[in-house]
Amino acid sequence: MSFTPGESVAMARAIVLARRGEGWVEPNPMVGAVVIADDGTTLGEGWHKRFGGDHAEVMALSAAGPAARGATLCVSLEPCRHVGKTPPCTDAIIAAGIRRVVVAAGDPSPHANGEGVAKLAAEGIAVEVGLREDEAVRLTSPFRMLVQHGRPWMIAKWAMSLDGKVATHAGESRWISSEASRKIVHALRGRVDGIMIGVNTAIADDPLLTARPPGPRTAVRIVLDSAARLPADGRLVATAREVPVLVMVARDAPPARVERLRDAGCEVFQCDGDERQERLSVALQELGRRRLTNVLVEGGMGLLGGLFDARKVDEVWSFITPKVIGGEDAFTPVGGRGVKEIAAAADIDVEETSFHGGDVLIRGLCRPSAPPEP
Numbered sequence: 354m355s356f357t358p359g360e361s362v363a364m365a366r367a368i369v370l371a372r373r374g375e376g377w378v379e380p381n382p383m384v385g386a387v388v389i390a391d392d393g394t395t396l397g398e399g400w401h402k403r404f405g406g407d408h409a410e411v412m413a414l415s416a417a418g419p420a421a422r423g424a425t426l427c428v429s430l431e432p433c434r435h436v437g438k439t440p441p442c443t444d445a446i447i448a449a450g451i452r453r454v455v456v457a458a459g460d461p462s463p464h465a466n467g468e469g470v471a472k473l474a475a476e477g478i479a480v481e482v483g484l485r486e487d488e489a490v491r492l493t494s495p496f497r498m499l500v501q502h503g504r505p506w507m508i509a510k511w512a513m514s515l516d517g518k519v520a521t522h523a524g525e526s527r528w529i530s531s532e533a534s535r536k537i538v539h540a541l542r543g544r545v546d547g548i549m550i551g552v553n554t555a556i557a558d559d560p561l562l563t564a565r566p567p568g569p570r571t572a573v574r575i576v577l578d579s580a581a582r583l584p585a586d587g588r589l590v591a592t593a594r595e596v597p598v599l600v601m602v603a604r605d606a607p608p609a610r611v612e613r614l615r616d617a618g619c620e621v622f623q624c625d626g627d628e629r630q631e632r633l634s635v636a637l638q639e640l641g642r643r644r645l646t647n648v649l650v651e652g653g654m655g656l657l658g659g660l661f662d663a664r665k666v667d668e669v670w671s672f673i674t675p676k677v678i679g680g681e682d683a684f685t686p687v688g689g690r691g692v693k694e695i696a697a698a699a700d701i702d703v704e705e706t707s708f709h710g711g712d713v714l715i716r717g718l719c720r721p722s723a724p725p726e727p
């Protein structure tokens with residue numbers, strides 16, 4: 354593999370462009386593309402702007418126009434070779450007379466998966482894969498989770514005091530974090546497909562779980578609630594006809610309560626499984642089947658514990674506020690069973706540490722680790 358400095362710069366730009374699609378393109382991947390001349394001059398650029406719209410390659414090629422003939426295309430993800438909502442990108446590349454294609458990372462979905470690259474190579478186009486691959490893979494990690502594991506990318510978020518409490522011993526949690534931190538959470542809510550909580554948080558906090566102001570997408574609000582205990586007079590149920598609410602219950606949830614939630618406009622999905630953890634797994638697969646790419650989990654301790662125990666948390670956003678709440682009975686962010694040995698703890702690769710109105714945000718990725726402890 355060898356790449357020119359111009360290609361490296363163009364690919365960095367393609368990745369920046371791709372990110373503009375965040376919240377708009379899912380369940381498609383974010384993709385950016387740049388057409389360059391041999392001396393590295395940019396001839397055209399593009400990115401996938403919204404689900405169903407033109408792909409990045411097509412946009413970059415049309416921006417370059419006739420100058421694309423004989424040029425190099427740098428694209429952050431392998432071009433597709435199938436007819437989906439738009440014609441195959443491979444055909445557009447061939448028709449434009451591109452001489453060389455540099456791809457950052459392969460596309461694991463069945464309509465590409467090496468075939469996009471193979472098709473271009475078969476047409477005599479020089480194709481190289483792997484420039485800025487790690488960045489491109491990270492950029493598309495939620496998409497990859499959905500394609501390869503059939504479940505959404507799970508983002509755990511909590512706000513805690515310096516002594517690690519998410520509520521007082523009396524259950525009060527408003528507001529632990531600063532206004533600036535809460536603004537960030539609203540922006541995050543506005544670009545995910547689902548926002549999930551455990552039923553006790555719904556009962557204790559009566560949250561609305563909407564993005565204010567709204568973002569590019571409206572998340573379905575998901576409550577994990579084995580026995581359909583979600584209060585009918587709460588804000589989630591009251592607004593279920595405006596913003597969808599999905600209550601995921603056990604098969605043996607009391608039918609009268611299930612009906613009451615349905616009558617109020619909630620969707621109720623009955624998960625198979627005798628144990629909560631089994632049902633959690635079923636719930637995530639169901640969300641994947643519905644093609645939810647990113648799900649934000651806003652607590653509480655029980656649900657986050659269940660997710661960490663099952664190793665199903667992919668990304669963590671922890672807001673730490675300089676207050677001490679104390680109290681042996683006060684809630685901490687993550688409950689569940691936890692691990693016995695430190696070596697088995699979820700390791701976070703920190704991607705960001707930032708300050709927001711006095712709070713510290715630590716954001717990172719859960720390192721893929723060993724399977725759950727027996």
Ligand SMILES: NC(=O)c1ccc[n+]([C@@H]2O[C@H](COP(=O)([O-])OP(=O)(O)OC[C@H]3O[C@@H](n4cnc5c(N)ncnc54)[C@H](OP(=O)(O)O)[C@@H]3O)[C@@H](O)[C@H]2O)c1
Pocket residue numbers: 510511512513518519520524525526529550551552553554555557558577578579580582629630632633651652653654655656657658659660684688
């Ligand atoms: N500061 C913050 O960031 C923050 C955020 C959220 C919550 N909180 C606080 O946390 C407290 C609530 O925490 P919590 O631990 O009691 O409640 P929780 O996690 O909201 O709810 C736990 C309940 O969810 C249900 N559940 C369904 N599937 C589950 C699974 N696989 N694993 C675990 N639970 C599952 C269970 O009830 P069923 O078996 O009946 O379904 C369980 O009892 C509140 O006081 C709230 O204010 C603080």
